Amino acid sequence: MRQSLVDGLEAIDWSAPWLAPYREAGLRLAATLTDGAPVAQALNDELHTSSDPPQLAAGPLRFVAQAELPAGRAYEAFIADTACVPSRDNLHDLFNGLAWLQWPALKRHLNELQAAQLAAQVAGARRGAVRDALTLFDENAALLQLPPRLEQALRERDWQALFVTHRAAWEDAGVWLFGHALLEKLVQPRKPMTAHGWLVPLDLAADQIQSWLGEQLTPHRLASRAHHPLPVLGVPGWWPANQSPGFYADRDVFRVEHKTGAAAIIQR
Numbered sequence: 001m002r003q004s005l006v007d008g009l010e011a012i013d014w015s016a017p018w019l020a021p022y023r024e025a026g027l028r029l030a031a032t033l034t035d036g037a038p039v040a041q042a043l044n045d046e047l048h049t050s051s052d053p054p055q056l057a058a059g060p061l062r063f064v065a066q067a068e069l070p071a072g073r074a075y076e077a078f079i080a081d082t083a084c085v086p087s088r089d090n091l092h093d094l095f096n097g098l099a100w101l102q103w104p105a106l107k108r109h110l111n112e113l114q115a116a117q118l119a120a121q122v123a124g125a126r127r128g129a130v131r132d133a134l135t136l137f138d139e140n141a142a143l144l145q146l147p148p149r150l151e152q153a154l155r156e157r158d159w160q161a162l163f164v165t166h167r168a169a170w171e172d173a174g175v176w177l178f179g180h181a182l183l184e185k186l187v188q189p190r191k192p193m194t195a196h197g198w199l200v201p202l203d204l205a206a207d208q209i210q211s212w213l214g215e216q217l218t219p220h221r222l223a224s225r226a227h228h229p230l231p232v233l234g235v236p237g238w239w240p241a242n243q244s245p246g247f248y249a250d251r252d253v254f255r256v257e258h259k260t261g262a263a264a265i266i267q268r
Contacts, residue, residue: 002036002089004090005033005039005089005090005091005094006033006034008090008091008187009030009033009034009091011187011188012026012030012091012187013187014026014027014030016186016189016238017235017237017238018175018177018183018186018232018238019183021102021176022095022098022102022183025046025098025101025102026098028046029042029043029046029094029097029098032045033094038065038087038089039063039087039088039089039090039093039094039097040063040064040065040087041063043063043085043087043094043097043100043101044062044063046097046101047061047062047063047101050101054100054101054104054105054108055083056079056080056083056108056111057080057083057112058080058081058082058083059082059083060083061083061085061100061104062083062084062085063084063085063086063087063097063100064084064085064086064087065086065087066086066087066088066093068084068086069086074118076111076114076115076118077114077115077118077119079111079115080111080112080114080115081115085097085100091184091187092180092181092184095180095181095183095184096180098180098183099178099179099180099183103178103210104210105210105211105214106178106209106210106213106214107138109210109213109214109217110134110137110138110217113130113134113217113219113222114131114134117130117131117134117219118131129223130219130222130223133222133223133225134222136196136227137178137179137196137198137217137222137227138179138180139179139180139181139182140179140181140182140195140196141177141178141179141182141195141196141197141198141227142175142176142177142178142179142182142195142196142197142198142230142232143174143175143176143178143197143198143200143209143213144173144174144175144197144198144199144200144228144230145173145174145175145199145200145201145202145204146169146173146199146202147166147169147172147173147202149161149166149169150162150166150169150170150173151199153165153166154197154199154228154230155228157228157229159231159234159248159254160248162234163234163236163242163248164245164248167236170235170236170237172202174200174206175230175232175235176209177195177232179195179196182195182232186232189233189239190233191231191233191239191241191247191250191253192231192252192253193231193232193233194229194230194231194232195229195230195232196227196228196229196230197227197228197229197230198213198226198227198228199228200212200213231253231254234247234248234254
């Protein structure tokens, strides 16, 4: 496990544009982990550098080894009850920890929704649409602030308008990758990788996004699948190959559904 973690750390390109919000903390964590610290310890060391450490209802956030999660105990319920995030020594849980450090209020909100769903769930019942939607957001969400022309093109899945015709409008856009599984996958980028894009008002300041989403992400809204597919390597400036308009003509990735005239994207 330790060697695979070190190998994974060496594969991360911290200069990648999508890692910009995580870069400073990520580089410190990578150095600590390379020196032999477990992921939970490295994340806790990073927490201690904060003048305002994240707080959950059960107390201050901290990270613990995966072995501290009791057998049969639901992961999300354990976090809500203890303010402890079980963490394995792998990239997936490292990126999850980075998301907690970067988006603590939003991660807390998602955890509280998960814990409430678990508490209301009848023993033996299936997960249900809300829990599935919460997991998808946590694992694969991107937060998008788009000018009106780009927002319309995204809603219509008009890839040519989104990425080619209105390309200059991306200078006024904001894109933040929140999902930790998505961040892990992008260690080895592939063209079809797709995020679940969630639109955020363009006039919100960066420090207002978490509180706004905390109000908007209700169980009903999550279950309604109000997200939009976004092929992340199509974002201008994020991948050298997309400087060529032919990048977006690839029908194996950017597909038009002829029956309805609507565009769709395939993720692999």
